[in-house]
Amino acid sequence: MLELGHGPGHLQVNLARQGILAFGLDESRQMGRQAFQRVKKIVPPKLTRGRAENLPFPNASFSTVVSTFPTEYIIRPATLNEMMRVLEPGGKLVVLLSAWFTGENWLEKAAAFLFKITGQVPSTNQQFQNLLQPFQSAGYQARLEWVDQESSRLLLVIAEKPCSLL
Numbered sequence: 001m002l003e004l005g006h007g008p009g010h011l012q013v014n015l016a017r018q019g020i021l022a023f024g025l026d027e028s029r030q031m032g033r034q035a036f037q038r039v040k041k042i043v044p045p046k047l048t049r050g051r052a053e054n055l056p057f058p059n060a061s062f063s064t065v066v067s068t069f070p071t072e073y074i075i076r077p078a079t080l081n082e083m084m085r086v087l088e089p090g091g092k093l094v095v096l097l098s099a100w101f102t103g104e105n106w107l108e109k110a111a112a113f114l115f116k117i118t119g120q121v122p123s124t125n126q127q128f129q130n131l132l133q134p135f136q137s138a139g140y141q142a143r144l145e146w147v148d149q150e151s152s153r154l155l156l157v158i159a160e161k162p163c164s165l166l
Contacts, residue, residue: 002086004052004067004074009035009045011068016042023057025050053078060088068096075131080138084161093140093159097131135159 006012006024012035015022023046024039026032032049039045050056052073065083073079074095083093135142140159147154 001064001066002055002057002062004065004083005070006035006047007031007068009038009047011066012039012045012047013042022046023062024048025052025055027051053082055082055086057086059085060091062086063088063091064094065091066094066096069098070095075134077134077138080134080140084139087161089161089163091161093135093157093161095157095159097155097157131157 001015001020001022003011003015003022003024004026006026007028008031009024012022012024016039024035025048026035027049029049032047035047036045039047048056053076065087067074087093129144132142132144135157140161142157142159145156145158147156
């Protein structure tokens with residue numbers, strides 16, 4: 001698995017604890033240092049510094065590429081093409097676009113209220129359908145998926161590389 005934009009390494013640690021071989025890439029030197037310190041307590045880190053538009057990995061080297069809360073770089077054609085290149089046929093790109101509080105305690109309700117008044121909570125699923133277009137234009141079979149957790153709701157893009165490209 002490849003994590004783009006690994007940040008401080010929290011997902012890298014969780015993946016390592018599950019026995020998943022994960023590589024990480026981040027442009028930020030500071031995030032790389034934080035992640036290295038965090039991950040090395042669990043497994044030898046497999047982290048590199050770089051840009052998603054120029055991935056330093058061989059073709060078809062990952063079954064999954066994941067990115068959590070990315071900026072707009074994730075939908076740039078160069079990034080989408082690079083992710084397609086490093087994914088094996090049938091591989092998945094999983095992008096966590098956003099998360100919203102749905103819990104019932106006072107702090108979660110307050111956070112949900114703030115998200116609502118600042119316009120960060122979607123009113124309909126239709127608002128996000130246009131986000132699939134860049135993935136589809138790059139050749140992915142893409143869909144939106146909502147995942148309900150105990151006190152939050154997540155919005156994911158699941159984009160699959162076709163098993164065979166014509």
